[in-house]
Amino acid sequence: xxxxxxxxxxxxxxxxxxxxxxxxxxxxxxxxxxxxxxxxxxxxxxxxxxxxxxxxxxxxxxxxxxxxxxxxxxxxxxxxxxxxxxxxxxxxxxxxxxxxxxxxxxxxxxxxxxxxxxxxxxxxxxxxxxxxxxxxxxxxxxxxxxxxxxxxxxxxxxxxxxxxxxxxxxxxxxxxxxxxxxxxxxxxxxxxxxxxxxxxxxxxxxxxxxxxxxxxxxxxxxxxxxxxxxxxxxxxxxxxxxxxxxxxxxxxxxxxxxxxxxxxxxxxxxxxxxxxxxxxxxxxxxxxxxxxxxxxxxxxxxxxxxxxxxxxxxxxxxxxxxxxxxxxxxxxxxxxxxxxxxxxxxxx
Numbered sequence: 001x002x003x004x005x006x007x008x009x010x011x012x013x014x015x016x017x018x019x020x021x022x023x024x025x026x027x028x029x030x031x032x033x034x035x036x037x038x039x040x041x042x043x044x045x046x047x048x049x050x051x052x053x054x055x056x057x058x059x060x061x062x063x064x065x066x067x068x069x070x071x072x073x074x075x076x077x078x079x080x081x082x083x084x085x086x087x088x089x090x091x092x093x094x095x096x097x098x099x100x101x102x103x104x105x106x107x108x109x110x111x112x113x114x115x116x117x118x119x120x121x122x123x124x125x126x127x128x129x130x131x132x133x134x135x136x137x138x139x140x141x142x143x144x145x146x147x148x149x150x151x152x153x154x155x156x157x158x159x160x161x162x163x164x165x166x167x168x169x170x171x172x173x174x175x176x177x178x179x180x181x182x183x184x185x186x187x188x189x190x191x192x193x194x195x196x197x198x199x200x201x202x203x204x205x206x207x208x209x210x211x212x213x214x215x216x217x218x219x220x221x222x223x224x225x226x227x228x229x230x231x232x233x234x235x236x237x238x239x240x241x242x243x244x245x246x247x248x249x250x251x252x253x254x255x256x257x258x259x260x261x262x263x264x265x266x267x268x269x270x271x272x273x274x275x276x277x278x279x280x281x282x283x284x285x286x287x288x289x290x291x292x293x294x295x296x297x298x299x300x301x302x303x304x305x306x307x308x309x310x311x312x313x314x315x316x317x318x319x320x321x322x323x324x325x326x327x328x329x330x331x332x333x334x335x336x337x338x339x340x341x342x343x344x345x346x347x348x
Contacts, residue, residue, distance in 0.1 A: 004041045004048075005124030006077050006131060011192035012039055012052050013079070013121075015181050018197045021163050022182055028135060029166035030120050030159045032179040032198055034092050034299060035083040040117060042068050043075050049082075057082070060098040063110040064117055067153045073145060079121035079189075080157070086113050093302050119146065120157035123189050136185045161185075170199060177201060178299065202296050204312065205327040208320045209291040210235055211264040211284045212256050220249040221256055225270050225284060226295065226309070228325045234267030236325065239305030241295050262286040268303075292318040300328045 021029065038057055041048040047068045049057040058065045061082060084094045094113055098106060122142035123130050130138050139159065146156040160166055166180045179200035187195060210227035214220065223242040227235040244252065263269075264286025295309035303325065 004043050004046075004077060005075060005127060006129050008041055008048060008050060009054060010039065010123075011054070012037060013190050013196060014052075014192065014194045015196035015198035016194040018199060021166050021180060021199050022197070023163050025161075026185055027163070027182045028139065028159050028161060028185055029163065029169075030157055030181045030183070031169060031177045032181045032200070033081040033083055033118050033157070034090065034178040035081040035118065036095055038080060038082055038117075039123075040064075040068055040076075040078040040080060040119075042071070042073070042077075045069070059103075060106055061110065061115050062107060063114040063153075067117065067151060070151060071149050071154070073125070073148065075124075075126050076122070076145065077124035078117070078119045078142075078145075079123055080117050080119040082115050083118050083155075084113060084115045092299070092306075096301075114153065116153045116155055118155045118157050120159075121189065130189065131191070132188045134186050134188060135183050138189065170201065200298050202298055204294055204296050206292055206294050206315055206318050206323050207238065208235060208289045208323045209256075209287060209293060210237060210289060211270065211286045213240075213284045219253070221253045223308075224293065224311070225264075226293070226305070227265055227267075227289070228323050228327065229321060230267060230325050232267075233321075235265050235289055236267035236303070237265045237270045238303065238325075238328070239295075239297070239309055241293070241309045241311045243308070243311045256285070256287060259287045259290060260285050261288040264289075289320045292316070292320055292323060303328065 021027075036057065037052040039050045041050065047058070047065050049061060049064060049068075051057050064082065082095060083090050085091070086094045094109075095115065098109060098115075101109070119142060122138055122145055125141055125145060130141060133141075143156065146154065166182070169177060170180055179198050181196050181198045183196045205228070207226035207228060209224050211225035212221050213223050213225065215222040221244065223240045224244070225237060226239050226241065228238050229235055264284075270284050292315040294312045294315050296312055297305045297307070297309045299306040
């Protein structure tokens, strides 16, 4: 029976969202990778990869288990992110596709598109737990650990002490990063606590309102369904916004009701069928493509917004046909990302 240096049910240290990075000294800044957060445990031949929610991930990423088994170090616990390069981008879609298929399919994907472990913290080496060790020393142990291995699939996440570099990552890194995390250099690892801070990537897009959904009472608008035109001039559903002021919902509902006209979306449609179809599940109202809104979003997955968006303003000055799929920021190419992050490494 294995006995890892720290309990396997330990929760990763987490971050609270803030508007901007701290300008003061005493902070270490790291990229917030767009992948699966995990803790990687090894005690000899016993190896586990645990998700942030405490579920084992090893079944879905056998190539990462094999990677950890190849390492020279035989006893450690690393904090990091599973990332998956596909072609010339880092693909969150490909990570998600691993979670439910049959074992034969998982092994096929593991061979065709192997995942990598991006390590950014070390919380145990050998018999030594580093939970009470300040970040400054933990980072030194992590760098020493990584330097002792010769494994391309184990990557060392860059860091910087310069907030200007960190803000440059936010401006230029595209969808490959989910944002930037800041950690106090003098603080220990605090499992389960929001002891770090993070600033997330936010970009904007002008979208056509191709439909809407009512609230549960069926009287007022609950969310706007957003669309963008592709090269074939089809309007594709790309997400939604429910950030609507309560005092404006009644007037907005009346405005939208005057525009109801199927089909709404002429390309990819919302997940729930329209009331104009036979199935009444998750009904939505299709609109004539006349209204344009500017929204703020964080990440793109599969040519749509991964999360709900924030409505910034209406754009009566924008023609709906000008709202194109090209606006969506996808993941930065790894080679470009490597150049961006290397600048900070050269300054350390």
